[in-house]
Amino acid sequence: MRGSIRGLAALTAAALLGALMTAPFETGATAAADDGVLFPLRLGKFNGKGQFPTGSLPGACVTAYADDDSVLAQRCGDSTGNYDLTLPEGVPFRLHATAPGHADVWAPTVGDKSLAVRYRATRYLSSYSSPDLLYLTPGGAGGVTGRLTDQAGGPIAGATVEIMRKPLDGFPWSSLAVTDADGRYRVGNVPPGQFKVAIGSFAPAAPVVVAAGADTTYDWQAAEPVGVVVLKVRDQVTKAPVRSSCPSMTYYVCATDGEHRLLVRAGDLSLTAGGETTEPGSWIDRSLNFFHLTDRPYFSASTPVHVAAGGTTTATLDLPPAAYLAAGVRGPDQNSMPQGCLHPVPVLPWHAPVDKRYVSGTVTCVGAEPIRMGPYPLHPLQLFVSPENWTGGYGAQWVGPDGGVGDQRLAKVFALRHGHNLLDPITMDEDATIQGAAWDPAAQQPAFGCIQPFPASPYLARAFHDEAPYRRDERCTGEHRAHLFRLDMLGPYRWPVYFTGEEYASMWSGGVSDRLRAELIPARAFTLPGAFDLEVKKASRITFTTAATDVTVYNAYSGDVEPAAVAAPVFVSFSLGERRCWYRQHGPTPRGGAVRLRNPYVIEPRPGAQTITLSAQNCADQPPRLLTPVAATGTPVAVGPMFRSAVTGAVRAAGTAAARWGTPTAARLALVKP
Template structure:
């Protein structure tokens, strides 16, 4: 699991406090017989580095510690809970960017370190060579500007610093390519003089090289205006926020006036929030996508007056089964079809009042941790909630009573053997529990019917393991059938020598679902061995993805060696509770592919990327995208020496595989040679316009998949109820899904397999409308 930048920042800013807090929070506490020691020396060109911070991170975020090197560059981390490949160690020396053992420049590529109980693990490291980026950040008159300066190297952190009174700064960075940003107030700009990350200049820095990057603060503008209510009366204390090229925030004064200063030039959308109530966008829009964009020009003021939409309120009382008012119950009033939400807490008498709600339909939710979770009137699921109409200038009354409660006792059996399962956990709505003696008892559940999700050690997570109907004043018995995990075992070796290769990420891929994972769950151990667990019985192939710093290249795992083709990889059938032995993963040295990506008229593309996998729609997995530079060139340096299809994307062009196709299996393959550089140029083909509409859904995400391979080859967010348009490579058959507010939906079916294929030909615009509901 990748540690978030915020978590690392906390440790960097407050090392001593972080060490104490993280160690105290380690779970579970370990005895001396269960712990070991990590110790070592940090050097710089052979000389000891004193006063450097050394951070220890558990890969599962369950533990952390901190130490400082002494005058000899030595450090010790004691009482570390034992674990195999369980830790990462980073070094932060003054004036030097953070690096990880052993000689790695980022979290993902860092070596996983094992700790053996009662033993010392030695982690020595040396500071990596660096270059320098320095310069001045000034205003148009040449005066220094205080700003945070950050070097963004993509997967390599260049660190940050602050300019001095003269606007000067200096950063040590690892060799690589960087974009330089300057942040001041609510604004951020990039060298040279742009607010767009993709338009920023890219600076190459070599070891020992000094690069100068000076920039001038963009001239800012302002937005000002007056906010009135629906009757034209000045509206005070309204929150006003502008978002776009920069950002700004303020509140209206007693006269309803506001002013947002120091806004970077560019376009903005402006929203207005009523205290404890709704939010609207200028002019009088309920959604971001329908909002008007306003241009801010440096040195000028844009006038923007806004009249608030009509509002009403919801008030009522929440009581227990005896009719007594219940205090401190949270009341959320949510607009149907919009993001607006108002909230309040009940007082000692159970009364509540939510004002500032725009007219329309709402649902009302009552919640109190461990006691109340229901919707008006007396419903346990949002889909069954009563629609409450809010009218202008009126108060809608919503009174409700706490539902009666009952208990549920849950046991489990192995779905294959029928044996009782003693170690498992369950969730029932917002209540959860783990087994202590082979059973989980959850008390105080409101009456109603709920799905039960469950999982356990060695068992697959099931989001719908059972259904339970809670009966007032009674205990209901439920027995779950838990499916044991399937397992795939293999050994990872160096093809040339046969030696085991440790720390290599290997992950399973189901047919028609090739994506890179967010982080890596399965890595080979010191003997090259790795066991992979899978939740669902199915057919799988294996993909080996060495870290970026590894000498080895990525591969699909074939019967006798690696391949760049999924179809040539060994197909494994995995059954629940069974273990399948996969072929040995034989790693080859990686090669490099470079080339130029151009448009049909020969011009370099804008905002281009190259990869071997479709767009990520999750939490930010490391997809190994290669950015296309301003001159149209790209470089991919982590593939094994096989024939690979490459996926290209650029502004005003669709995702397309080498050869201009939407089907990966038919894409032109590019030969990668171990230890050398191959060249492949690509001219992007124009796509066909596809417009997708999902009635009765405000905002959503449309994902277009190739119907044969399952690859994502198009993604667009927007106001899907009025239709969103994207370009798709042609010709091809596609299937379309919508990540809508009510979950994931497929056009013409319930899942990928049953969804209706849609032919994209490029003749006019293809229009698809999802069925209503």
């Protein structure tokens, strides 16, 4: 079995590596040919227990080896310990450091090439090189040797023994060996110092002290029935072994060939492994998994295993492949430096369950330097970009094929490939504004509510998360805003506008109940913003009596998630235990409302409130088909003179509601129609 560092040891080493070594990205841009990438690195040395290595080590040399053991580059440090390496782009390599009077080391901090991490050089983020990389310990190397036995004193063959040191105990270091038929093992090339011997995750790690030029003996006997599991970790699609997959039963070492030999308690257990599975979007995720590398990322998975005492059990675990996405933003000219927050939205069937892997991480905000996001499933996706904190003079957008767009239907679909995907820089345009008001014709008064440029998608729930408070106030109507709403920081494109209010049904620009028929409103400069009026009506409220969970309401035309206050026909999904259901009526289908279809899945809006009972009796396993939208009827919505008068204070002037909110005329509409 072969392995590489994992866990805390890898985390610390990778944090020191910074953005130095990266796995290759798939990119939409064509890169110019380059013979190599220059990396300025520096060797350091350990400077006391509990501290990270500091200082320099003159005379130390580093060699980059290819997979076939050929030398790709070799360089020795200068009088300050600094050295440069020029490496061919995209070629995998391992780094080995030596210095007179010191134990040699393989990057990041292991004693054997079989455990060393494979890196790839790339121009991507190479300017972020960290000053520290390889740490050598004074004194010759030692070793740890011993024997593993079971309760009866018999040998335990084929089990992994790990020698490790955590970052808090010194600079991290790890190595391993597998016991032979007599249960014996030896780990060599261990630098002098204090370490721990780990037999299995169920047994406490034992401290040992290694001296230069000598072996330290550590024997271990099981106090309970144990067995060995040979866990083979594979790619779920290709069935190829997964490099550096890390089972939950190990400490800090991952098998680079995908085969693990684990000493575990006898009996039933569950084994979990994953190629790169730290929290999506976190700093640790970007540094550790981006630069310390398996070739391809994977999501974690589990498998049940029954282990016989004294025996060897073989198990197979298939990991779902994943993808990383990296992108940066730029302004419309070379002097602009916007900051944008990226929101990936998967392109899935409307009825697919929410994939929490897209919504569980933090929002990723970037500048000109790309930052990696993910891991994500291999679904196609679209990108919504919002200005960081909704400030800065740049507008939000859906990333389109040739620039920003306001309508999601025009957004580009990115096909993710297994591994790393680098997008071309995203250009953010200067910001523009849409302004409007909502009117309740039944009550002859303004309607209170808020607007946003996209539906209530769980994938966009964090798009306004970091919004400045005054921006939130401006998106909503109220007396403090003269009953106007305003949405700033939009890109200068045509946008559908979504209105929601506590007392009112959700509506789209154009006075329609679904996004597909919404009128696209042009966002324009603040001095003459894009403008529209919206007549709203009281909501048809739906309440549910049920013991079900995960109740979700969908617009029957677009499949968008809706609140319980609706103006459109809807579908409802819910869960009964592990079963996902779609509400399906029994008996005669009520008729009425805007849609007169005998569709048992449809719940049509009605005046007032209606109560729906969700149970196994009305649970259908198959999702319904979306309805075909009918042509929009009613008054168009772009009635700009009202807003121009509002900006000049006319709305706040004395006057009757009828005078301020009169029915739009053809002449008024002609002034503002796109």
